[in-house]
Amino acid sequence: MTPSESEPKVPFWLDPGKRAIGFQIITCLMVGLLAWYLVNNTLVNMEKQSIASGFGFLEREAAFEIGESLIEYSASDTYAKALFVGVLNTLKVSFIGIVLCLIIGLFIGVARLSTNWLVKKLAMIYIEVMQNIPVLLQLFFWYALFYEMFPSPRQALNPMAGLFLCNRGVALAVPASHPAYFQMFIAMILGLALGFGLKHWVKKRKFATGRDFPVLWPFLGLSLGLPLLVWVLHGAPIQMDVPELKGFNFQGGIMLSPEFFALLLGLVIYTSAFVAEAVRAGIQAVSRGQTEAAMSIGLKKKHILNLVILPQALRVIIPPLTSQMLNLTKNSSLAIAIGYPDFVSVANTTINQTGQSIEGVAMIMACYLFFSVSTSIFMNWYNKKSKLVER
Amino acid sequence: MTDTTDPIIQVKNLNKWYGDFHVLKNINLEVKRQEKIVICGPSGSGKSTLIRCINRLEEHQKGKIIVDGIELTNNLKNIETIRTEVGMVFQHFNLFPHLTILDNLTLGPIWVRKTPKKQAEETAMFYLEKVKIAEQANKFPGQLSGGQQQRVAIARSLCMKPKVMLFDEPTSALDPEMVKEVLDVMVQLSEEGMTMIVVSHEMGFAKTVAQRVMLMDDGMILEENNPIDFFENPQHERTQFFLSQILH
Numbered sequence: 001m002t003p004s005e006s007e008p009k010v011p012f013w014l015d016p017g018k019r020a021i022g023f024q025i026i027t028c029l030m031v032g033l034l035a036w037y038l039v040n041n042t043l044v045n046m047e048k049q050s051i052a053s054g055f056g057f058l059e060r061e062a063a064f065e066i067g068e069s070l071i072e073y074s075a076s077d078t079y080a081k082a083l084f085v086g087v088l089n090t091l092k093v094s095f096i097g098i099v100l101c102l103i104i105g106l107f108i109g110v111a112r113l114s115t116n117w118l119v120k121k122l123a124m125i126y127i128e129v130m131q132n133i134p135v136l137l138q139l140f141f142w143y144a145l146f147y148e149m150f151p152s153p154r155q156a157l158n159p160m161a162g163l164f165l166c167n168r169g170v171a172l173a174v175p176a177s178h179p180a181y182f183q184m185f186i187a188m189i190l191g192l193a194l195g196f197g198l199k200h201w202v203k204k205r206k207f208a209t210g211r212d213f214p215v216l217w218p219f220l221g222l223s224l225g226l227p228l229l230v231w232v233l234h235g236a237p238i239q240m241d242v243p244e245l246k247g248f249n250f251q252g253g254i255m256l257s258p259e260f261f262a263l264l265l266g267l268v269i270y271t272s273a274f275v276a277e278a279v280r281a282g283i284q285a286v287s288r289g290q291t292e293a294a295m296s297i298g299l300k301k302k303h304i305l306n307l308v309i310l311p312q313a314l315r316v317i318i319p320p321l322t323s324q325m326l327n328l329t330k331n332s333s334l335a336i337a338i339g340y341p342d343f344v345s346v347a348n349t350t351i352n353q354t355g356q357s358i359e360g361v362a363m364i365m366a367c368y369l370f371f372s373v374s375t376s377i378f379m380n381w382y383n384k385k386s387k388l389v390e391r
Numbered sequence: 392m393t394d395t396t397d398p399i400i401q402v403k404n405l406n407k408w409y410g411d412f413h414v415l416k417n418i419n420l421e422v423k424r425q426e427k428i429v430i431c432g433p434s435g436s437g438k439s440t441l442i443r444c445i446n447r448l449e450e451h452q453k454g455k456i457i458v459d460g461i462e463l464t465n466n467l468k469n470i471e472t473i474r475t476e477v478g479m480v481f482q483h484f485n486l487f488p489h490l491t492i493l494d495n496l497t498l499g500p501i502w503v504r505k506t507p508k509k510q511a512e513e514t515a516m517f518y519l520e521k522v523k524i525a526e527q528a529n530k531f532p533g534q535l536s537g538g539q540q541q542r543v544a545i546a547r548s549l550c551m552k553p554k555v556m557l558f559d560e561p562t563s564a565l566d567p568e569m570v571k572e573v574l575d576v577m578v579q580l581s582e583e584g585m586t587m588i589v590v591s592h593e594m595g596f597a598k599t600v601a602q603r604v605m606l607m608d609d610g611m612i613l614e615e616n617n618p619i620d621f622f623e624n625p626q627h628e629r630t631q632f633f634l635s636q637i638l639h
Contacts, residue, residue, distance in 0.1 A: 071475035207508035210501070231549060275599035292448050293544075297551055298475035311489045 006302050017390035042358065057084075062347055063281045066341045079350050086346030087367060093263055093328040093342065094371070101328060102321075105275025112280045123276070130273035139266040143338040146258035153249050162242050164250060168258040171243035171250040180234035184227040189215045191226035195219040256349055263332065271328045275321060282317035283309065314386045322379035326372050333368070344365055399459050399555060399586055400445060406453035407440060414440050415451070416610040422555070427587045429597040429618075433633065438590045441607070442557045445588070446477040459554055475503055477616035478548030482560040486532035486538040492543050493528045494517070499551045511550075515559045518546040522576050537571030542576055549580075557579070558589040592637055598622065606630045 012018045046053060062082040063074050070088045073081060110124035131137075147167050153156065156166035162173025175181065195218070202213045231237075240341035243253035286309050294304040344364055351360035400422040406416040414437045423430060423616070430438045445451040445456060447470045458464040458473045487495050487525045496515035515584040519525040522542040524535075532540055541561060548556060558577070560586055562570045574596050581587055581600045591597070597604050597618050604621040607627065614627040625631045 064419040207501070210505040210507040210510075212505065287485075289481060289483055290487065293479075293481065293487070295448065296446055296474060296479035296504040297547065298471055299499065300471065300502075303502050307502065308487055312487075376549075384478075 006052065016187040024083055029168050033247055046358075053354065053356075053358065054385060057350075057356050057358055057359075058208065060310070060354075062350070062353075067339070068143045068255075068260065068341060076093060079354070082346055083343065083363070086341060086343035089341055089346075090329075090332055090335075090367075090371075091333070093260065093267070093332050093340070097264055097267045097271070097328050097332065098325050100264070101272040101324070104268065104272040105324075106279055108272060108276035109279025109283070112276060113283060127273045129278050131277070133270075135266060135270040135331055136337060138270055139334055139338050143258065143262035147263055150258075153245055156245070156250075164243055166250075167251050167258065169255055170261065172254045172256070173240045173242040174254050175237070176235070176239040176241040178237045178239065180231055180237055183234070184230045184232055187226040187230045188223055191223040194226075195222045198222070250283070257340070259335070259338050260337055261337050263340045263342075267328050267331055271331070274324050274327070278320040278324065279313075279319050281320075282313035282315075286312045311386070314325045314382070318379065318383045318386065322383075325375055325379070329375065330368060331372050333364075397424060398422060400588075401457040402441075402445070403456075404454040405441070405444065405451055405456065406435075406621045407444065407449065411563065414610050415444070418454070418610075418612060420612070422586060422588060424554075425582050425584045425586055426603070427601045428603050428605065429523070429601040429603045430520060430591045430607055431590070431592050431597070432605075436607040438607045439559050439611040441483055442479075442559060442588055442590055445555075445557060446474050446479055448479075475499075475551055476554045478553035479557045479637070480541070480544050480548055480556065480561050481522070482564050484532070484537070484564075485545070486540055486544055488532050491529050491531055492524075492535070495543065496547050496550045499547070502596045503554045504551065505544045515546070515550055518549045519543075521549070521579075523572075536569060537565045538572045541565065541569075541573045545576055545580070546575075555586045555588070558587065558591065559591075560590050562591065562593060594622065594638065606633060608633075 013022075041067075058080040059078055061076055062079045063075050064082070066073055066082060066085050068089065069085045070092060071085060073085050087180040108126055111119050112127065114120045114123070146169075150165050150167045152196075153166045153168050154169070156164040158164055164171040198218055199215050202215050206212060241252050241253070249255075290308055291304060291313065294308045299307070305350050332342055333344040336345040336348060339345070346365050347360050351357045354360075398421040400418040400420070403420055405415050405418040405420075405518065406413070412511055418441060418470055420441075430441070431437050444451050445463075451463075459476055461469050461473055463469060463473060473626065486492075487498070490498065493512060493515055496518065497508065497511040500511040501508060504511075516525060516528065519528055522538055522545055524542050524546070527535060527539065527543075532543070534547075545561075561577070562573050565573065570593070574593060577587070577596065578587070578600055587600075589596070589601075595632060601618050604618045605612050606621075606627065606631050614621070614625065614630045616626075621630070622634065625634055
């Protein structure tokens, strides 16, 4: 009896392969129909209400002011520029927020595992409280704190020279522009490059001869000492650009708005609690046996952490970290609730003024998609780099 | 040749508690250089805890532990020195999964002994040859069988050139057919004069290698004797019962 003869005929609706193809065709048809319905419906209705579509409005004058901007902007600029200002504001708060929440999250996460009872409990309380209060509520809280608690610019608090706190924000003195600062920046980059060179050399020497050489102090010396040397060579300029009260607000120095501060604080505190949990989970995922094995060959604590625990913990930490970074970026759109001019807020004003809601919403979606995908691509690359090979 | 009668490990009146639970009760133990000791006993009897105290993976609350003339106290310097001289092999191997076999072996010599990398790798290859696994040097632990992993773990300890080796149930997580390859390496090691304390129920191994066999129960050493008398003529009732259970 040969298999071809004995094989009974299977009806196509019971053959898993053919069945799968059938379901896929049905799914494609349904998605296509839905898309056609939505597009057609929109086009018909827009025509009925005679709304013009297209991105022509971007060239028109925006005619609205934006509270704060990284670039020169006035109401007579175009919508395109206004939206760009919004994008920059979103990037500003997201970038600073991500950096801060990684640092704070790492510390709280490690503190959560501390053997010190007080440190451990404080970290636990921070995590539990901040994770469980909706981020929008936290934004309102911080904004109210800044706006209600601080006095008007005229009675601004002046805790130290060059620093003013008021309900218009924080005014900060910065060094007045001087050619030395640019050269100091170059010197710092040079110092960092030399520092990394030194690190490489130390590693090579260690493998060749076994001897250690301190890296941290020379590294700090190079990256901070070189700029300092340049500063001294320029005659140590100490001219400061101090904020001064002119009319209703401060002029000069750097002005950080209460909206920015409240948004940054709310996002960082909320997200860092989640980052801390990811860090804790990552470290706990490395079994106790790994530490014991490393201890039993006499490795020092810092070497156990750097050579054994962290390389294994990172692979567990990185994926949830990526999603927290994306969360922070997306949550920054809550800025609209407290009046920080982020991209969503500016796009919203644009939609209200022009009536181009489809284009506006499409731009918001495209913009956040772009941020998210670029973050994901970067983190996936980093994840691949630090992934455990194992086999 | 070192004096083989001089004790390398002295444990005096050792007591340890986990909270209210008294794990080790007045343990006294002296191990001479090149001596081989096998400790057996039911689970929960404190035998693993005892050898884990010897390299400070567990802290003791009362009594003294002196290893090669250095007393184990809270002094980190002493703890680190003792750990470099006492090798340990674990039940679950505990190899570092993110490093190759060779890197597993050179980690200690490079970062603790400050050996040049090349020299550390030569030493590592020497010990890998010894445990008959040199051809696996560039693989990762996950690619090896349990028996191979345990032999790598033994080689990793040997690379630190320890004076004493502690074995914490080295064969009890292995498939039966891999037990022999690990025991062979341990027998070979004992023939070369290594001082060994082995927590194990491998009675064949105890008979061929050990000078002394001990039975622990309820945090105490109940009986200790040379292997022949221990197995043929156990004195303590608990030992008789234990042996009847494991020898069927």
